[in-house]
Amino acid sequence: TIRVDVERLDTLMNMMGELVLGRNSMVQTVNNLLTEHENENKYEKLAQSTNSINFITTELQMAVMKMRMQPVGKVFKKFPRLVRDLSRDSKKEIALQITGETTELDKSVIEEIGDPLVHIIRNSCDHGIESPEDRVAKGKSAQGTVKLSAVQEGSNIVIKIEDDGKGLDVDAIRAKAVERKLVSEEDAQNMSNNDVFKFIFEAGFSTAKKITDVSGRGVGMDVVRTNIEKLNGFIELDSELGKGTTISIKLPLTLAIIQGLLVESNDEVFILPLSSVHETVKTEQAEIYYANKKPVLSLREDVIPIVNLNHLLKASTETFTLAQKPYIVIVGLAEKKIGIMIDKFLGQEEVVIKSLGQYLGTTEGVAGATILGDGRIRLIVDLIGLFNIAKRIC
Structure with missing residues (x-):
């Protein structure tokens, strides 16, 4: 070499x-x-x-x-020692299993994922894995296990951190969210477990009764989510009380060039990351109704909020009717989906992501811009930002 x-x-x-x-x-x-x-x-x-x-x-x-491209093992290799140190300090027996360390990522992504992974693994060892005595009393082996894996899925990489610890108490999280006035008690009771788990990523949120040198202060998981989203990735959590917790992180292989879907809405052209486009629906054939005065699409077993891209990005305040928008593009992140109304499809194109620069700065819902083949500059939609805007509106 x-x-x-x-x-x-x-x-x-x-x-x-x-x-x-x-x-x-x-x-x-x-x-x-x-x-x-x-x-x-x-x-x-x-x-x-x-x-x-x-x-x-x-x-x-x-x-x-x-x-x-660099192997994620470059980041993973420091975790065996971290887990050994945490095991010794907490007087727990913890084994770390690593798979997929040869999976490759762009070096710019590799440089940024280390700190988020450190925090998650610390949480798994401190909050997740029980003491040997508690594990034996529950019928488990005295030694707990944390699994760290990486696998490529298309143009993305999925990193998972799994532990076989005590899992998350969804009722305790729900109660804490109500206590902090993040949600009403009525709405909290109607939320699915997956939605309740998302409170873990709120700033300052913690249900830990004991604060340690490792964790428990409610500082960190919100920063982890922010850092992952800066990489155009997303993070989700699943847990079962008494069984353990799994945290999945999905990241693009590269941040420089993406496959984009060009769409037009209100005479403006936008670019949607093709990897997040699930399907398209013709408005006239769609089953659309209104919930709380907001349009939603009933698609198979999903109820999907419908949004106007121009309004979300403040590119236009022009009013419209659903009949004026012939197509709906269904985009998704993990289990979340929204329908974006558009006028027409303009095709697919490989696009180079360019920064908006110091004068325009960071705009929520916009990942950057690119120059198309016709020489015109067009905005690339940041779906994570778009979902955050839609969440406040829908």
Whole structure:
């Protein structure tokens, strides 16, 4: 192997991004030309050359991205010692099982996931795993187990932290949420367990009766969620009292280039990350009704809130009726789904994510911008931000 300076890889990736933008522009121009002269053969060689450049650019892009990929084992390797130290300090018997350490991620993501994983594993060892005496009394082995795994799923990687500890007391979480006025008692009783578990990610939330040097202060899980969302990922939690807890983190393999679905709404073009698009529905064929004066879509066993993309991103205040929006795009994060009303589909395109810059700063619901093949700048939708906005409105 040959060691390559990280700055050179970053420069190469930036140049690759510019090449992809140039490729997209060329493909758009040539396609327009071929459409204008569809009955002529004089541009056949140009079309062939364009297809060849398109193919080579894609291959080159994959090669450059692969150069930046690093195994998650680079982060995982520090956890055996962490668990040993926590076991000794807490006088517990804890075994750490690691799988999938050869799974690869972009180096920019690798650099950011270490701290969130440290906090989650600390929580598993401190709050999750019981003392040997308690475990034996419950019919478990004296030694508890924490499993750390990574697996690639399409253009994403899923990291799971599982423990076979005491699990979460959903009733205690529900009561704490009511006590902190995060939800009314009536609404809390009607919430599913999965919805109740989401309170764990609220700032300052903790049901721990004992504060330790490791955890229990209610500081951390909200920061973990924020850091994961900054990486365009999301985190979810599942638990069963007496059985254990599983935390799943889903992250994109790379933050630089994504497959996007181009949609138009109110004469504005937006880009949705294709990996989060579940399906599309024609409005005229959809089963739509109103709940609390808000439109919702009944799709199989799901009830999905419907939103106007322009309104959420404050790109337009124009009023509309459902009949004016012929399509609904169903997008989802974990179990959460919303329906986005649009006017038309404009196709798919590989897009390079560019920062909005210091003047525009961070805009909720917007991941960045890109330059399309026609030379125009379009916004890339941040679905996590969009869900947060929709949650406040719907």
